[in-house]
Amino acid sequence: MRIGVLTAGGDCPGLNAVIRSVVHRAVAGHGDEVIGFEDGFKGLLDGHYRPLDLNAVSGILSRGGTILGSARLERNRLREAAENWHELSERTGIDALIPIGGEGTLTASRMLSDVGMPVVGVPKTIDNDINGTDRTFGFDTAVGVATEAIDRLKTTAESHQRVMVVEVMGRHAGWIALESGMAGGAHGICLPERPFEVDDLVKMVEERFARGKKFAVVCIAEGARPAEGSMPYEKGAIDQFGHERFTGIGNRLASELEKRLGKEARPVILGHVQRGGTPTAYDRVLATRFGWHAVEAVHRGDFGKMTALTGTEITTVPLAVGVEELKTVPEKRMYEAESVF
Amino acid sequence: MRIGVLTAGGDCPGLNAVIRSVVHRAVAGHGDEVIGFEDGFKGLLDGHYRPLDLNAVSGILSRGGTILGSARLERNRLREAAENWHELSERTGIDALIPIGGEGTLTASRMLSDVGMPVVGVPKTIDNDINGTDRTFGFDTAVGVATEAIDRLKTTAESHQRVMVVEVMGRHAGWIALESGMAGGAHGICLPERPFEVDDLVKMVEERFARGKKFAVVCIAEGARPAEGSMPYEKGAIDQFGHERFTGIGNRLASELEKRLGKEARPVILGHVQRGGTPTAYDRVLATRFGWHAVEAVHRGDFGKMTALTGTEITTVPLAVGVEELKTVPEKRMYEAESVF
């Protein structure tokens, strides 16, 4: 067989581990050929690819990023791919495609699968918000980076009797904020899933100071928003790439807390350090297993699926399940974490 | 309510996180009192304990070890505990006990439960070999430490064209070797679950050298053993504490490989660094959830159980399930890892 592999969407620790594992299993295990498309679906459309043998993936297991590059695909080009998938497959000689990516990539994969392309997706997101799988690789690394930051910030907060507001990634789902907040022992956690009342945060900090704990750490997801009327909140300026820039919720909340508390509050916006660099052991194992099982799925013709973690097993679930809704933090996980506001 | 908590058995990153979480949930959530017994079951028997309030567990989330201490319990004293549990409970005023520990501790807990003591266990082992739960806290930290070591050893192995043999923990189950071997990209993995053929390892190394990869890393569990007749193997001397000392399988295998290959092979015995120190974010979250749910189980009278991870949920399973058999690495996980010998 000849299998194509590509990575698309945002950077995520573990991408290279999946690529390596696909090559190991396909080439060494089945005697397949593997080719890697460059810069995501673009490489498929433009015929930019290179053969991947064992040497090509040597030493990449622990490296962040993706040796294949990644790029966003415009919608019309995706349609082009769907319409010409047969020709594209023929031209590149592939019998199956393994796209590694997030929600957008899996949606594209589903489209290609729906028109007949033999596709097995591998879900990828540091946000852990893809449906149908217990976890995604990259998430553990992101939580680890955020937790280490909170650990560091706590000592400063305590020494200076300050409030620290740490903004972590998560536009629509608050998994990183939830787990790094729990792991770091944050006193307040704010998630996109539940609008927060600033008053409650103020009260929590004041109660801490009152019983002699003269500092607090709040961990807030970038997508968290205050409850209606809870604090002044206008949408920031939108840049040419569609992002609301430099006026994130972390900065705003720190400013608001400082004003209301009359105590120093400092924001820290972790940003892209959460999504790059060497993956944790957990993510390397999960990514490696995903790659291995994606090749197995290809060989048993289990197309239109994506790999998934279900308990301790790697399974496959329909791509349709993966993209049908975002997996957000359920109420009971918030309840259990106690410090979610 | 008044809840007793104790930690028993070997050190394990996350013990303090469980203790803290039990106190937070019980005291802040339910208005309970919590007391901590010192040095495991000994503290229960000898009446050595101290009250644990929120301040007592402040700042311990990220700390390794256990603030309560831990100690092995002789079998006859355990019988003593079982016979007098009612009096012991009365003397200390506890309505329920949360013992945090490994197989031995859970077996003891089951004994106490069988005679009527209200017990909810929390499983603990860096080895990940307790039945009935997907994972135990401490395991992720151990795998992380071992993986970082393999990462480091690989560069030396490569620069010096050497074979490195890394011995990791795991007397009866090879989970740490399996996952750190996968995460570190070890070329050979040896587990207690499957006797290894030295010839196969020799062949693997020679094939690597033949295709220009002039180094290899073997990750071996301390409990792994060569197949009958595969290499000279006599049991080492046993010290006063019952351990086979200084002649572990890592040293023996490195020596044997060096002899057969005629190439330098170096053993590294990771030892106790795998079981101490600050827990990973993953382990802190799991430990915190276990503690929280143990208190909930106490409050709903769900005794004779232990907390467990089942997929993404924390559940409780009978203590009997937890101790009925060791959870070892199944065949399919070995197959999937490819480099298991």
Add this chain to the structure above:
Amino acid sequence: MRIGVLTAGGDCPGLNAVIRSVVHRAVAGHGDEVIGFEDGFKGLLDGHYRPLDLNAVSGILSRGGTILGSARLERNRLREAAENWHELSERTGIDALIPIGGEGTLTASRMLSDVGMPVVGVPKTIDNDINGTDRTFGFDTAVGVATEAIDRLKTTAESHQRVMVVEVMGRHAGWIALESGMAGGAHGICLPERPFEVDDLVKMVEERFARGKKFAVVCIAEGARPAEGSMPYEKGAIDQFGHERFTGIGNRLASELEKRLGKEARPVILGHVQRGGTPTAYDRVLATRFGWHAVEAVHRGDFGKMTALTGTEITTVPLAVGVEELKTVPEKRMYEAESVF
């Protein structure tokens, strides 16, 4: 003897290591008594202090922050201290004071010394900009944190063909930017010591893209400023605490580069994670040696001095030397780093 110790100014990894070392050397080595003033000079003025024995400093070597707390002192209260130092010494019974702090603290120490108080200062700053010592503790940790961040950001930059702008600490001296930029292999480094030309950065990035390296990382000190006319630059709004908030140079530069290059550029503002948390081994050793030698200086009556690293030796230099000028990055270090703009 009875020695007072206090920590003042911003958080800095290694403060606790100094405190511990002072206590170890004074109490165990000389049979002294040590008291710790709370929240810097405030504790001295208000008579808030506590005895520090070996148990009081147990386990703090690796902990960030300061067990004594820290606070800014208003200028008029400092005068109060200088005028009443004799009475203050008498009231607290101290024979000598060891203040641990940055430029402000050392200036205050010098004032106290000038009026006759027996003072031995210990210099502290993550910025490494105190004169008279080769290095200060805290700096190595800050550089380590920043370097790890750059390592992580590089893989994302490369995978996404982006420019990453990392803003690190350093208002007046660029040591952190210089060394973390070198250690992380940043392609551009901007320091407060030398106004940068945006055009040069643009050219550097374009040349990289031209030769196939389709990403770049710029490491910029928070105090770096563009050369006159090099890019639009107005001072940001000043908050109630006198800080220019939320409009730092990192954000501005990323925005400007994106506009000029027509490529995605992302800012990451590391902020307070650089100044908290567990110190590196290097900083622990340096801090421990500083503490030890401060006590020795006290015992030989070597007052009006601060400890300093000179090559491999710990020496003392006059406080006047430490505060006479800021130690900034000299031209030749910039030249040597090559990527300084």
Add this chain to the structure above:
Amino acid sequence: MRIGVLTAGGDCPGLNAVIRSVVHRAVAGHGDEVIGFEDGFKGLLDGHYRPLDLNAVSGILSRGGTILGSARLERNRLREAAENWHELSERTGIDALIPIGGEGTLTASRMLSDVGMPVVGVPKTIDNDINGTDRTFGFDTAVGVATEAIDRLKTTAESHQRVMVVEVMGRHAGWIALESGMAGGAHGICLPERPFEVDDLVKMVEERFARGKKFAVVCIAEGARPAEGSMPYEKGAIDQFGHERFTGIGNRLASELEKRLGKEARPVILGHVQRGGTPTAYDRVLATRFGWHAVEAVHRGDFGKMTALTGTEITTVPLAVGVEELKTVPEKRMYEAESVF
């Protein structure tokens, strides 16, 4: 100019950083050509080398090991090199050689320099025992790895009321033991420079237990030896490579302490993890500066020298100075560390 570079001797974090820096400075700074000899002096003798341009050293700054490989050289082949250096230079076209290595390599470099070869050495050792330079790269990384291990072991020691004996590298000089022992807060430190009395260690542990600190950590250099008559000590078996195997001082001391104290004592032999893997920021900066200055020395004809750190400056000192004696831990540093036995 055409400059040759090679790495020889044991693995050391930072080797790749030197190679990269030599290439950057020579190629980009001076328009030189650089060639890299493979496997140390062997590559020079056998004419195995490859050109090193900017792309060849891309991404290696943070990687452990050496892209050029390393190997021991037999003494007679070294003589061969000395006798034929002129021909070797001509054959490979080099105008100068930059050997990066430890004592053996620098001695060889001196021999080559003495017969007229234009050589600038770069000193390398994780042991920090080369004369004439304040520090060598690799040392900081080794100390960091050892310190993290001690941090981890301490929590286990404390939880289990045990003595932990950590054996770190250092056959002839105890720098790693000294600094990691200080940074980790070891209660006993044993160095090759001073035979230790087991009785003193026993007394220290007993005193700790007596005042309620029921654990201890001893950090011992592999080359440390007990004082005459202090404990039974016979030399272990010597293997085919000349090493005394599997019977190191760490194991012996733990065994002896256990016997004398009647308490559990556990050895941990850190081994090769100390010498591989990604270098710390400190080591990357030092290695980069060494590489840069080695090229400058070549260009100003400053041959027969090695680069050195002198305070904050990089200087050059005669190779003769670097190899005239081992830089061991002086008495005053032991005194200052307090816990050296």
